[in-house]
Amino acid sequence: MAELTGRVALVTGGGKGIGRAIALSLASAGADVAVAGRSKDALEEVKTAIRASGRRGEAIVCDVTDRPQIDAMFGQVKSALGDPLILVNNAGIAASAKLTETTDEMWDQIMRVNATAAFYCTRAALPAMLSAGWGRVVNVASIAARSGAAYIAAYAASKHALLGLTRAVALEVVTRGITVNAVCPGYVDTEMTDRSAAYIAARTGRPEEAARKILEGFSPQGRLMTAEEVASLATYLCSESARGITAQGIVLDGGSVQA
Numbered sequence: 001m002a003e004l005t006g007r008v009a010l011v012t013g014g015g016k017g018i019g020r021a022i023a024l025s026l027a028s029a030g031a032d033v034a035v036a037g038r039s040k041d042a043l044e045e046v047k048t049a050i051r052a053s054g055r056r057g058e059a060i061v062c063d064v065t066d067r068p069q070i071d072a073m074f075g076q077v078k079s080a081l082g083d084p085l086i087l088v089n090n091a092g093i094a095a096s097a098k099l100t101e102t103t104d105e106m107w108d109q110i111m112r113v114n115a116t117a118a119f120y121c122t123r124a125a126l127p128a129m130l131s132a133g134w135g136r137v138v139n140v141a142s143i144a145a146r147s148g149a150a151y152i153a154a155y156a157a158s159k160h161a162l163l164g165l166t167r168a169v170a171l172e173v174v175t176r177g178i179t180v181n182a183v184c185p186g187y188v189d190t191e192m193t194d195r196s197a198a199y200i201a202a203r204t205g206r207p208e209e210a211a212r213k214i215l216e217g218f219s220p221q222g223r224l225m226t227a228e229e230v231a232s233l234a235t236y237l238c239s240e241s242a243r244g245i246t247a248q249g250i251v252l253d254g255g256s257v258q259a
């Protein structure tokens with residue numbers, strides 16, 4: 001149902017994977033959608049798909065760790081489509097390492113992309129949402145925001161930070177028609193998971209298919225989640241029906257994380 005007609009959305013990391021699926025899902029629900037990220041070609045492909053679905057689309061090259069580029073991105077969305085009252089902080093990176101092998105650079109970069117960029121974007125988006133008396137922020141976190149696991153200390157810390165940001169901002173704007181939530185997927189079938197499987201294969205000497213099976217086995221359903229499942233949940237959280245859901249970190253992982 002086209003419930004988001006007339007709304008403008010901004011999806012970071014919208015050129016591929018989960019971000020691309022969310023952008024297309026929001027467009028199919030009626031929203032005009034700007035996608036931002038680093039790869040112009042991928043973003044242009046998504047923009048074309050959004051426009052083919054009859055909505056307005058915009059592609060913006062932006063490194064979300066660079067605050068001046070974020071300011072420029074919001075300016076570009078506003079002039080092309082209007083103020084984004086739906087913000088999806090999806091851009092993210094992952095790396096796996098023992099804590100003793102986690103470098104300063106790895107830690108800083110993961111925190112900057114996964115947590116600090118969401119702070120920058122949310123701070124930039126909120127004034128227009130407050131003026132409109134309506135807004136939706138969806139942060140793409142992870143089950144690593146809800147529980148720890150070995151060898152992903154920087155990633156887990158960054159996603160816990162993102163969930164903390166989600167919960168705190170949600171309560172700050174709770175009476176203003178704005179909801180702020182996080183989606184917390186388990187392993188999703190995207191290039192990020194392909195890279196995780198390749199890393200496990202390289203570290204253990206197993207074939208990549210076997211490494212993939214290990215990742216599938218983290219879910220009691222014995223499978224990877226799909227980007228479309230995450231996109232459906234994100235789109236639902238942007239709907240009027242979901243207006244009572246805020247400050248949540250909603251797990252989508254086939255039953256592994258339960259508390």
Ligand code: NAD
Pocket residue numbers: 012013014015016017018019036037038039062063064065090091092093094113140141142143184185186187188189190191192193
């Ligand atoms: P992906 O690698 O396919 O896509 C990540 C996107 O983020 C890309 O478009 C990339 O260009 C963008 N990005 C990265 N750094 C950026 C930067 N500095 N500036 C702008 N854009 C940047 O991965 P994905 O699986 O689609 O991941 C999307 C989100 O979902 C991430 O936040 C990730 O942590 C989260 N997530 C993924 C999984 C999974 O198993 N794939 C599970 C849980 C959560």
